[in-house]
Structure formats: C-alpha cells, structure tokens
Amino acid sequence: MSSEVLATVSELAAAQWGLLTTRQAVAQGVTRMQLVRLVDAGLLDRVEQGIYTMVSSTDRFQALHAAWLSLDPGHTVEERINKSREAIVASHTSAAALHAMGDLLSDVPELNTKRRKQTVRAIRLHRLPLTPEDVVLIDALPTTTPERTIADLVQSGHDLTHIADAIRDGHLSGILDLAKLREKLDTVAYRTPYGDGSELLENLLDLVGLSTAALVTSTAKSPVGQLIATTAIQHYQEGLLDQLSTSAFSSGVVEAIKQMTASTSMANLANPALTSGMADAIKQMTATASMANLANPALTSGMADAIKQMTLANRGFTVKDDPHTILQNTKGERQEEKEK
Known part of the structure; x- marks a missing residue:
C-alpha cells in the first residue's frame, strides 16, 4: 500500500470528523480498489455504501456526519460550507443533541435542505426556509441556532415538556438567547394552546421552574x-x-x-x-x-x-x-x- 494513498485519505478524513466518501477519494486520485485494500488492512472502516471512516475515529455524531456527507458526496466539507452554509443543515432533534439541549431521541439524523433530496438511507429530511442568521457551525457542521432549533421542535409537534427541558439546558449553559427565542416562538405559537411567543415561552419556562413566577416563589422560600x-x-x-x-x-x-x-x-x-x-x-x-x-x-x-x-x-x-x-x-x- 502506497504511503501517498494513505496520506491522501488521512488528510481528507482529518477535516471531516474522520470520514471520507468514495467520490471525494476518487477526486483526489485514490481508486475504489485502494479503498477496499485500506479496509482489508484495518486502516479504514466502511460506515455505509460510499462512506468510510478512519479506524481511530471516536466521533460520537458519526451517523449524523455521515448522513450529511451522503447528501452531497462529491464535495468536501470546506467546499460545501464556502458555497452555502444553508444548503443542508442539521436541525430538530439532531441540532438539539449537537447543542446539548434536552434529552430528545435523536437516533435518526434530521437535516434541513433547500432542495428536494432523494436518499435510501435512514434520514429524516425537512424543507423549511432558513436565513444565514438561523445557522451556526458546530465542529464544522452547519446547524440551526439554539433558538431556531427550539422553534422547529415546537412546529414539529414535539412534547412541550421535552422542549422545556431543552430550553432549560440551553439557558443554563448560556447559549440560548431568550429574547431571540421569544421572537422565533411567535411564528410557531399557533401550533400550541398559547396565543403568542411570550405566553408560550413563559409556560415552557414554568415547566422547568424558570418562569418569573417560579423564580419568585423559589427565591422567597430560600434563606437568601x-x-x-x-x-x-x-x-x-x-x-x-x-x-x-x-x-x-x-x-x-x-x-x-x-x-x-x-x-x-x-x-x-x-x-x-x-x-x-x-x-x-x-x-x-x-x-x-x-x-x-x-x-x-x-x-x-x-x-x-x-x-x-x-x-x-x-x-x-x-x-x-x-x-x-x-x-x-x-x-x-x-x-x-x-x-x-
């Protein structure tokens, strides 16, 4: 096995969470047969058809990263981000997991796309309009902001108790802007029993003891x-x-x-x-x-x-x-x- 082939593959994977696609490798002069030999040599693992990972990778979001790569396998992460960060974005439960907000089940990768995509993989796709302000990079992966993530979860009909847990985690970690969240919730409050974003947010905060009334009560009961x-x-x-x-x-x-x-x-x-x-x-x-x-x-x-x-x-x-x-x-x- 040529050391040059191994170096090319390693360089590709290093900038992509330890992953690479067959089409990316071929674009860099590595043949499909050489990829198979790297697998046989114990240097690569085949994640799924057309996607490989370095055996040393410890990526806990490997399934999500692989799903994102699979929707545009011919381009690298850098190329895709430079072209359009809003093209394919981690969203909903996947975004909540990346932000470490709540404990929603995120076993199926959820991605938001601008254009209709066809895939045979287990991926949940959404087509919601996003602005550049709705997207942040988390370890080089385009992801909906904490505020937009919460709003998307509400719109998708997730249990409000679970959403409240996500808000609590985001607020306590300092990544969630409640004023921005209130604005986002204004656009999805119609999916709930509450009239507007302010009322919805206050009730969600109340579920986890962070509403104004709950804070006053807890403070009044404390020695301080x-x-x-x-x-x-x-x-x-x-x-x-x-x-x-x-x-x-x-x-x-x-x-x-x-x-x-x-x-x-x-x-x-x-x-x-x-x-x-x-x-x-x-x-x-x-x-x-x-x-x-x-x-x-x-x-x-x-x-x-x-x-x-x-x-x-x-x-x-x-x-x-x-x-x-x-x-x-x-x-x-x-x-x-x-x-x-």
Whole structure:
C-alpha cells in the first residue's frame, strides 16, 4: 500500500470528523480498489455504501456526519460550507443533541435542505426556509441556532415538556438567547394552546421552574430570599418612620404607626380600637413608596378623623358616633366637651 494513498485519505478524513466518501477519494486520485485494500488492512472502516471512516475515529455524531456527507458526496466539507452554509443543515432533534439541549431521541439524523433530496438511507429530511442568521457551525457542521432549533421542535409537534427541558439546558449553559427565542416562538405559537411567543415561552419556562413566577416563589422560600425580603421591609419601614417623625403629627400618632408597621402585614388594621377611617387612611399611605401623598387633600378628612380618634384613644377615651360626646374609661363618668 502506497504511503501517498494513505496520506491522501488521512488528510481528507482529518477535516471531516474522520470520514471520507468514495467520490471525494476518487477526486483526489485514490481508486475504489485502494479503498477496499485500506479496509482489508484495518486502516479504514466502511460506515455505509460510499462512506468510510478512519479506524481511530471516536466521533460520537458519526451517523449524523455521515448522513450529511451522503447528501452531497462529491464535495468536501470546506467546499460545501464556502458555497452555502444553508444548503443542508442539521436541525430538530439532531441540532438539539449537537447543542446539548434536552434529552430528545435523536437516533435518526434530521437535516434541513433547500432542495428536494432523494436518499435510501435512514434520514429524516425537512424543507423549511432558513436565513444565514438561523445557522451556526458546530465542529464544522452547519446547524440551526439554539433558538431556531427550539422553534422547529415546537412546529414539529414535539412534547412541550421535552422542549422545556431543552430550553432549560440551553439557558443554563448560556447559549440560548431568550429574547431571540421569544421572537422565533411567535411564528410557531399557533401550533400550541398559547396565543403568542411570550405566553408560550413563559409556560415552557414554568415547566422547568424558570418562569418569573417560579423564580419568585423559589427565591422567597430560600434563606437568601427571605433575608433580602426582611432587609427590604426594614429599610421601607425606617424610611416611612423618618418621614412621619418630621411631620406635624402628635407623638401618639407616630407611636401608633410604629406599632402597626412593626409587622410585615396590615392585618392589625382591623383592631376595634381603630375606625374604618384610620384603616383606609393607613392603607392609602402605605400603598406608595413615600409619604409625600400625605399632603393630598383626598386624605385630609380621613386622616384628621383617624388622628383625632387615635390621640383620644391613647389618652384613655373611647370615641362614639357623636364627636361631642366622650366616655371616660377610667371612671365611666360622662363628660361634655364643647366644640372648639
């Protein structure tokens, strides 16, 4: 066996995942008989008709690479990529496997072609329009981008749970752009129960615990999330009390507000000691990020009545419906107070 023949074959295979085709070899001056002798010598293995591999090859995607080569066996990988990367592209489950996204069954190579192809091999062919932005090279093999791959899987009707797993892997590995994915899903959402790409993506993310709602829930349950929430509440309360302390409210009002904001909820507004006017006033006040709205005329009457009632309550009185009538709790004696 000529060392020149072996060198030619090795050079061809080195740039093609350890593979070469009969037509490529013949174009380089290697005869079919010489290829057979290389197989007999244990230097080549015959993968399928017209395709060989070096025995030292450890390509885990050999079936996919061989299928891609078989659809245009007369040209090398370099020649085909330079001519058109979008001509024949690994897609769907094959692309997901190349991107290491999910665990979809990819035993049959899936390829997207611009033109109709005839093949007797076990290959699943698609004819979907692709743009150059839809294609990336993975180890020299043209492959649909992660975002386009997910969209193609949705369009083909794959189980959404399996697609969600693929999204999770792509997102966690950093190869998946969720904004681009949302745009791609807009074009295939009609194949699902969801109205558009945003709704579809949110539901897919929710299946794997990555939606906004799921992340908020998981964060809130974690020790770090609870610490963040507690710190935020404390800072809010401190700012609230600082502003109250600089106002014209009586010390009794400030003290009452302090007691209420000492808890993280407003449940104690239902305390019988407070009137509905106070409850409404406090709810409106704490619904905003600052106390600037205290000057709002809409709150004036409610706050005035609430402040009056709380101030009197702090001095030992209970206010009834008649604002001029006060019952003194300590002795139970009725006293009249003239309107100022």
